[in-house]
Amino acid sequence: MEVNKPDTATRILDVAERLFVEHGFEATSLRMITQQAEVNLAAVNYHFGSKDALFESVFMRRIGPFVAACLAELDTLEQSGQALTAEQLVVSFIRPCLALSKDPARGGALFVRLMSRTLVENHRLLREALNQQYSIFVQRYTSAFQRALPQFGAEDIAWRMHFAFSVMFNAFAGNDVLKIFVRSQVVTARDPDMIVKHLVPFVVAGLTAPI
Amino acid sequence: MEVNKPDTATRILDVAERLFVEHGFEATSLRMITQQAEVNLAAVNYHFGSKDALFESVFMRRIGPFVAACLAELDTLEQSGQALTAEQLVVSFIRPCLALSKDPARGGALFVRLMSRTLVENHRLLREALNQQYSIFVQRYTSAFQRALPQFGAEDIAWRMHFAFSVMFNAFAGNDVLKIFVRSQVVTARDPDMIVKHLVPFVVAGLTAPI
DNA sequence: GTCTATACGGAGATAGAC
DNA sequence: GTCTATCTCCGTATAGAC
Structure with missing residues (x-):
């Protein structure tokens, strides 16, 4: 065969x-x-x-399982019955990103970059096609964050989620916004594990900052 | 005439x-x-x-004055002689963004979006051309942040600046990473003054978060 | 120095034969 | 399902008018 x-x-x-x-x-x-x-x-x-539709198909083949993995993480957390922290929610998103980036059969790190760049750039080809799966994702995380951060109003939560996901997607997109030299070496946001180590504290602090 | x-x-x-x-x-x-x-x-x-070179010219016409405005803000702050806070540094970048977005003669909000998107996307056409002005900008902000946040090592500062500028550029790029509905209205990151009100606390908290 | 008309190769898309 | 031939539009290059 x-x-x-x-x-x-x-x-x-x-x-x-x-x-x-x-x-x-x-x-x-x-x-x-x-x-x-x-x-x-x-x-x-x-x-x-068309070429546009091919891009959409490439993307859609991978994005469904990824979103499912994030929602499964959320399910597991919520079934524990305990009050969730912002950090747990952040990690529930980052963990599937890491898992995906280490699974060549599902596109690996390259697809994580493609996904992140496409979402950060709000690619014209996916604004419509993504809406269905995407809106479930956004709704689930929105209500989870509202419960994890009850001290903030819905609008504040929305803004902070905007910022939080834009940092995270940007980090995984691997497009270094700055080129900073430390001891003659560029600090580059490419290694997934290093990203996470620095990313989580930054994002959690931003999300939970007092108004 | x-x-x-x-x-x-x-x-x-x-x-x-x-x-x-x-x-x-x-x-x-x-x-x-x-x-x-x-x-x-x-x-x-x-x-x-060429078309590529035209894009570069469009960009370069505006970016010089913008970088100069940021550096002038830094100069003013540093001449005061006082120790600077992370918040002051963040504002020293955001204020020129706001000023530029309200000045149609220098491209206005449209150019701020073009600039932010181009930098976030690490556009191939500008990786080389920008380096000169850009590296001065990065060096000045890097050393300023190192003085404002002496409790962190150079590498931690670099990571946090990466994240901070990626949030800020993303916010001004106006590509909404999420579409969150609050009371049936999309919370959209387009109004500059609203961006700043929510952006500054988020970024400052991320930059100053304990490790 | 500027500007115009025009030609060339490569791109995505498509009708129709097989 | 597959393949060839062909269409339009793109960025680019150039010869020559002013």
């Missing part, structure tokens, strides 16, 4: 995922994808409709 | 700035720009060399 030759659509998805992460969406041409996937140029449009 | 007709290069810069912010770099074609600027298609390549 042809274990090394999945069907056409899957071959396209696999190659496209890698190339989109490596070179970005715009810099990746359909001709590059179809050549490496060993399929005809028109196969992309036949199976996915 | 033709007050409404600046020279060709300036007309191109003005139109390009607006279109890059409204539609993004890739989605803005030279034909759109030259048509609206009422110049010939070839004028862009004649005056700027």
Whole structure:
């Protein structure tokens, strides 16, 4: 059996995922994808409709399981019956990010970067497509944070969640906003475990800061 | 006198700035720009060399004065001779952002968004071009934060500055990472004054959090 | 020095044969 | 399902007018 030759659509998805992460969406041409996937140029449009829709398919294949993993973490926490802390909620999001970044079968660190960059950049191609899964995610975390931080109003919580998730996605996106040299070495936000070590205290402090 | 007709290069810069912010770099074609600027298609390549170089010129026209404004704020603070707080440093960056966003003559809120998005996304076109001005900016803020937060090592400061500036740029980029509904209204990070009111406490708390 | 008209190769998309 | 041929639009380069 042809274990090394999945069907056409899957071959396209696999190659496209890698190339989109490596070179970005715009810099990746359909001709590059179809050549490496060993399929005809028109196969992309036949199976996915357009380059835009291919990107959406690449993204949607991974994002569902990721969101499910976050919600499962939330479920486990909430079933304990105890009052949750902001730190527990932050970790419930970061842990699936780490797990995903260490699982090559689901895209690995490259997909985490793609996901984070796409969300941070609020990519036009996903504003509509994401809404369904995304809104469940946002609602669950919003109500969890409202219970964890009862001293703040709903609007304050919303702002802080905006900031918290923008730091976290940015950290995993790996686009260093600053280039800071410490002892002639650039401090670069790429190693997942180092990110988490510094990220969690920062985010938790921001979320819980007195008004 | 033709007050409404600046020279060709300036007309191109003005139109390009607006279109890059409204539609993004890739989605803005030279034909759109030259048509609206009422110049010939070839004028862009004649005056700027390429579409990439045009983007760089659009950016560089505004970024110099902005960086200068931040450094002037730092100068004023440091001349007081008093020990500075993290909050003062955060405000010294945010105040020029606000001022710029309210000055249409220097690009206004649209340029603040363009600047923030470009930096957050670590745009390939500016990684090299920005380095000169940017490195002065980073060095000044790094040493200022090291003095304001002497309890932390250089590496911890670097990480926290990464996170702090990524939140701030993200906030001004206006790409809402989350869509949170409060009383049926989306809490959206677009109004500069509202951003600052919530942003400063979050960032300062993150920067000063105990390890 | 500036500006215009135009041509070229590469991109994504698509109709139609097989 | 797959593949070829072809379409339009993109950024770019250049020859030549003023």
